[in-house]
Amino acid sequence: MNLLFKKKDTTMKTIFLLLLILIALNIQLTNAQPTSKYHAKLVALDNVYEGDVDLNLYGQNPSLVKMEWTEISPDSTKKTIHRVQYDMEAVLSFIIDKDTFYVKNLVDDEEKVRPYYLVRKVYGNDIVALYQYTSKEGVKRIYIGLPRRDPYYVQHPFFTDGTNMYTAFVYFKDCDALYQKMKAEQDGYWFKKGATDEQCVSIWKRIIDEYMNCKK
Structure with a gap:
């Protein structure tokens, strides 16, 4: 009797685990984003590769990206297919048709982080910059990238609610003149x-310009 009960208990646990796996797979499929194949350069932390890669220029990309290219021998008698797989956390950017797309986790006004989006840098440098995300419908949104922070939407309450801005301008403390202007509001x-977006972008451009001049 006890043996029968144990078998039933084990069977129920197995069924429960299978259901959890199916639910997880369904969530992944639901959140899957369509990709297209591009010939690109993959710029990683430790190397640069060039080949064909499936990417989504308009939404979230998978956490792992695969690149493939074919090497042809000098006498054209042999083809060797090379493949690399990279964690998106280690990828800095992709270069497609001379356009550089940076891999960023975008933070919107609702505090939702959108991982592995591809954005263009439209202003600034490697320390502080404005990035532009363009949707498939052509809608553009600007994000500000600060040191050691994911890019925030320029109208994010982090800046516009008047309190968290004090945290933001600490990043510019090494340029005292600029820092004092921000501190004095x-x-x-x-x-x-x-x-508005335009007003926020205008302010950030002014801040970026002064910061870059200060650091020359």
């Missing part, structure tokens, strides 16, 4: 609640 260096 000087007009043109402070983000007011209700500011």
Whole structure:
């Protein structure tokens, strides 16, 4: 009797685990984003590769990216297919038709992080920059990338609610003149609640320009 009960218990646990696996697979399929094949350069932390890769330029990419290219022998008698697989966390950018797409985790106004999006740098340098995401429908959105932070939407409450901005301008403390303007909430260096995208971008460009001039 006990043996029968144990068998039933084991069977129920197995069924339960299978259901969990099926649910997880269904979630992955539901969240899957369509990709297209591109010939690109993959710029990683430790190397650069060139080949064909499946990417989504308009949405979330998978956490692992696979690249493939064919090497033809000098006498054209042998073809060797090479494949590499990279964790997106280790990929800096992709270069496609001379356009550089940076791999970023985007933070929207609802505090939702959108991982592994491909964005263009439209202003700034490697320390602080404005990045542009373009949807498949052509809708553009600008994000600000600060040191050691994922890029935030320029109208994110982190900047426009008037309190967290104090955290943001600490990044510019090594340029005292700029830092003091931001600290004093000087007009043109402070983000007011209700500011438009254009107003926020204009302020960030001013801040970036002064910061870059300071660091020359």
